[in-house]
Amino acid sequence: MRVGKAVAVAVGTLALALGAVACNDDVPSTSSANPPGSRAPAAAPPAGAPAGAAPAASRSAVAGAASSRSVAPAAGGSAEPVSSTRCHTGELKADVQLQPDFPGTAMVMLTNKGTRTCTVYGYLGYGGLLADNSPVTLGTSRVAHPGPPVEATLKPGTTAFSGLKWASCDKGDVSCHVLAGVTITPPDETTQLTANVLDANGKPLEQLTVSAAGFTVGSLQPSNQGVIFAS
Incomplete structure (x- = not known):
């Protein structure tokens, strides 16, 4: 009878042990790399990268943000900010006014027509x-x-000034330029405009003879004071 009770106790102990194992199988494991609620570790920088270097993905994102702020190059290849205030050829007109007191000279007037x-x-x-x-x-x-040169800020209808001089020549000289017109390229522009060449009376000049040496050009100024080549 005592043997029977011992067997019963042993069987009961074994059943409890099996039940405990079954219950443990329902508990989620805590040995996974990223338990719920935890963050994955940051990617380590590649071997040889300097201390503090950002991961490649971060650097790509920064580079993309920077490129979105870049501006397209202007004509000639140089970068020009979108907010540039430089006058462009199409916004300007030019008059070349000959000076009767100083033959072979002119005042050039560059006007904002925009x-x-x-x-x-x-x-x-x-x-x-x-x-x-x-x-x-x-x-x-x-x-x-x-x-x-002095920067000139041109409101619509206002003018910048420059001096111009040249040596006249005989039309029969093969090196003499007999001009029916003069073209002008504004600073930093690549296209030209045709100037109005005016004689001493303010009338259009039909011909201008210029020696092989060409033109001597003065700097642009916001005022006409002193721009004429007086000698």
Whole structure:
């Protein structure tokens, strides 16, 4: 009888043990790499990367943000901010007014004909037009006259000024340029405009003879004071 009770106790102990194992199988394991509620570890920088270097994904995101702020290059390849105030060729008109007191000289007037305020700074470029409207290249020499260039802010309808001089020549000389027109390239622009060349009376000039040496060009100024080449 005592043997029977011992067997019964042993059987009962074994049943309890099996029940405990079954209950443990229902408990989620805590040995996984990322238990619920935890964050995955940050990606380690590649071998050889300097201390503090951002992971490649972070650097790509920063580079993308930076590129979205870049601006397209302007004509000629240089980058120009979208907010640039530089005057463009199509916004300008030019008059070349000959000076009767100083033969071979002119005052050049560059006027903003557009609707926005813009700026010019530097020197004008020059070319010539023959009677058939074909272009001719002229030599130019820049001179800081009456001084270095001064930035001119041009509201619509206002003007910047520059001096111009040249030596006349005999039309029969093969090196003489007989011009029916003058083209001007504004600073930092790549396109030209055709100037109105006016004689001493303010009337259009039909011909201008310019020697092989070409033009001597003064700097652009916000005022006409002193821009004429008086000697």
